Amino acid sequence: MQRFFGVSPLGREAEPWYTGALGELEVARRLAGLGPGWYVLHAVPVGSGASDLDHVVIGPTGVFTINTKHHRGQNVWVGARRILVNGQRTDHLRNAAYEGKRTSKLLSVSARMLVDVTPIIAIVGARRMTVRVRPYTVAVLREFELVGWLQRHPVTLTPEQVQQLAALAAKPATWQRAPEIESVDHAAFERLRRDIERARRRRVLWVTLSIAALPFVAISTVSATVSAIP
Structure with a gap:
C-alpha cells in the first residue's frame, strides 16, 4: 500500500x-x-x-x-x-x-x-x-x-x-588497507534508485490528482449546502 x-x-x-x-x-x-x-x-x-x-x-x-x-x-x-x-x-x-x-x-x-x-x-x-x-x-x-x-x-x-x-x-x-576490499553492489544501488524514482512519480501523480479533484469537491460541497437550505 x-x-x-x-x-x-x-x-x-x-x-x-x-x-x-x-x-x-x-x-x-x-x-x-x-x-x-x-x-x-x-x-x-x-x-x-x-x-x-x-x-x-x-x-x-x-x-x-x-x-x-x-x-x-x-x-x-x-x-x-x-x-x-x-x-x-x-x-x-x-x-x-x-x-x-x-x-x-x-x-x-x-x-x-x-x-x-x-x-x-x-x-x-x-x-x-x-x-x-x-x-x-x-x-x-x-x-x-x-x-x-x-x-x-x-x-x-x-x-x-x-x-x-x-x-x-x-x-x-x-x-593501508587489507588486500581484499568489499566491492560496491552497483546493481543493488541502481535498483534502489529506480524504486525511489518510481515512488517520487507516484507522489507527484497523487498530488496532481488531488489538486484536480478540488473543484469537484467544492462544487459538491456547495450543492449539498444549497440542497440543505429550506
Whole structure:
C-alpha cells in the first residue's frame, strides 16, 4: 500500500548516504570525460576504518583528491576559510584539506618521493554558488567545471610518472588497507534508485490528482449546502 501511494523505500537515516552517492555518481560521470592519460579511482578506502576518498585523479597536471558535496537546490557561499550552505557553516574545507594531506603522505611513502596533492571540493546540484574569496589550499568547483579545470591546470607530471603513481594508487596496500576490499553492489544501488524514482512519480501523480479533484469537491460541497437550505 505504501508503494502504491509513492512512499519512498529509503529510510530517513539512509537519505544523506543516498544523496551523497548520487553526487559521487554525477562527478564520476563527469570525470569519465578526461580522456586518455588520466586515471581516476572512486571510493578509495583509507586506513582501517570506514572512511574513503570519493575520487582520486592522477594525470599530466598532477594528483587530486575530490570531495563531492551534493547540495541540490541549495545556495552555497564560498569564502577564504569557510563554506556556507543556506547560511549554515560547514566543515567542507577542513575535511578536504585533510584528505589532500593524507593522500600526499600515503602516496609519497609508496613512491619514495614527495607527491603533491591538490584537494578539490566538487559542489553538485547547487542552485547558486557565490565565491567571495577563493580558498588558498582547496579548489572549490561546480561539477560541470571539473574536467576543464583539471585539463587547464599546469602540466607537472610526465606520462611515466603518471603511470607509476596510478599503479601505486591502484594497490590497496598504499592506503593501508587489507588486500581484499568489499566491492560496491552497483546493481543493488541502481535498483534502489529506480524504486525511489518510481515512488517520487507516484507522489507527484497523487498530488496532481488531488489538486484536480478540488473543484469537484467544492462544487459538491456547495450543492449539498444549497440542497440543505429550506
